[in-house]
Amino acid sequence: MKAYYGRQLLNPKIEARPKNLITLPTFIDSVCQRCGQKNTEKLPNNHYYCCGCLTLGRVSSHDVLLHLPEPNEFDGKAALSWQGQLTAQQQVVSDELIQTLLYKREHLVWAVTGAGKTEMLFPVIHHALQKKYRVGIVSPRVDVIIELAPRFRAAFSETDMVVLHGAQTEDYRYTQLVLATTHQMLRFKSAFDLLIVDEVDSFPYDGDKMLVHAVKHARKASSALIYLSATPTKKLQKRVTSKDLTVSYLPLRFHQHLLPLLKTTVVGHWRKKLPSKFLRQLKKFYQEDRRFLIFVPKVSDLRRVYQGIKQCLPDIAGDYVHASDPERQEKVQKMRDKDIQYLVTTTILERGVTFPGIDVLILGADEPIFSENALVQIAGRVGRNHDRPTGLVQAYIRHTNLKVIAAQNQIKKMNQRGRRLGGHI
């Protein structure tokens, strides 16, 4: 029965179901009650199904949704096993988050990449767990979830936590702490007292009405919602200026160093032949034994760039990875474990992942796939730890365009604010 607390799960009408469950219709006025979208496709005999949330199992008029209200059956004996210290600026934000929880508000944390957002969350989550609140931490990106999982497990080692995303097999169980992709929120209903959405501006959450609906319905009517982003969308920024959403700024990284700037170099047809400037840089990385990421615009560029590098520098160990790569997680793990020195990647690794002490090269940064925010995020992969708080962010472009300049300016602006707080290079 616990499996139904705060959930909404599909069941065929004709199948027997446990007693005492609340049965909800799957459609009201042909709006899917799981994903809130009106996107139905006909079945024979006047039945129909929802195309919006088909990937999570089909919702049809042959089914019902089963639900039990969230009873918060927790003991409240949460311990924070994280031993670190927050910086003064982080502490300010962290206190504001506790206020958010107290007043059950919506709140945005606008913090630069590498500001230590995850650590700032620990106190407010700890607070919520002690109050027997159910806490959800979600992100549109599965990589972010995979990266966060061990950190939360370590910080709240005594609290049971379930990790849910499409690329795995862990069975659902009723836990106080839930770490999941935003898609998984479609299976929850009025469950969370505190819901945290990390990387709220990223694909596919940004501009996806279904996921916005999912997050809204997964939290209780009276609950706190915290958005985290280094590069909030214009829409969120507008809500901040119109006082619809409270905000905490954190323009400085936890180690008090400024963000590395985005440097550009104009090159020729890099798809035809890898630029010599680029190869010279790689040679330098190789000699100094520095690890790095290479971002390319398209999946079809990956293999070609990788092979080009292999030809010129056969001794340097690397790999390439893209979104639908079956070995995606293994390859990223190899990079994390320092088994390989570099990864050629598409924008999937633009955010939410930390490889300590890396540098970043971007081929074709002027192409449309790299938005202003994507470039800022990519630059934010560099200089994320104490030992090496800075690094190289080099973009190879064929033409300068406004987008690249806008990204450079955004970083400069954040650094200006950071300098006021005492940041340095």
Place this chain on the structure above:
Amino acid sequence: MNCQMCQNYIDNELSLLQTLGLLKNQKKLICQACESDFAVITMSCSGCGRQQKSTQLCRDCRRWQQQGKILLKHTALYQYNDAMRSFMQQYKFNGDYKLRGIFNSKFIQIIKSLSKDVIVPIPVSENTMKTRGFNQTTGLLEGIIYQELLQVTTIKKSHQSQFNRKARMLRQQPFTLKESSISLRGKHVLLVDDIYTTGNTLYHAADLLYSAGAINVKSISLAR
């Protein structure tokens, strides 16, 4: 518009003739890359439609003959490869009924070219009808007239895909004839299924149709 299989965006650029309305613009449901993953059967066994190097009868079909069956002269359009498997997964088991449109027009075009008097689809159980909500075979047949003369008798039918070959071959007649006004006496019947795996289902169905007076039963499926 996105590809129904891989969800990538399809650029439906109109050619000059299509822009001028001289050529009908057929909206594509799947992208070129996914379409090319489906393997068309080119040369096949004349008994069961299996892809092979000659049209000679394969071992399975000779066995059917030894059992005294009249061969179905089965026609199949595509090989049952990974792409077809994932199509069936999405269409049948995830129940995405709109995917029938991917093969519908091609399938009925070929059916129209075959000689027959009556088209009979393989039925699904009542239970499947109430959970899946559709018969995957009749979905593919949308647009032509067919007669649902068969019904599934077994009360609780488990999905065939859970059985291995031996278990499948041991299954008893799963169908019965519906009472209907159509007489099969002296008719040429075309049986339709989504996939031909062992042939067991179709031969069981054919037995019934022959006993009802059909003089000839052939069959067709999307995949083999």
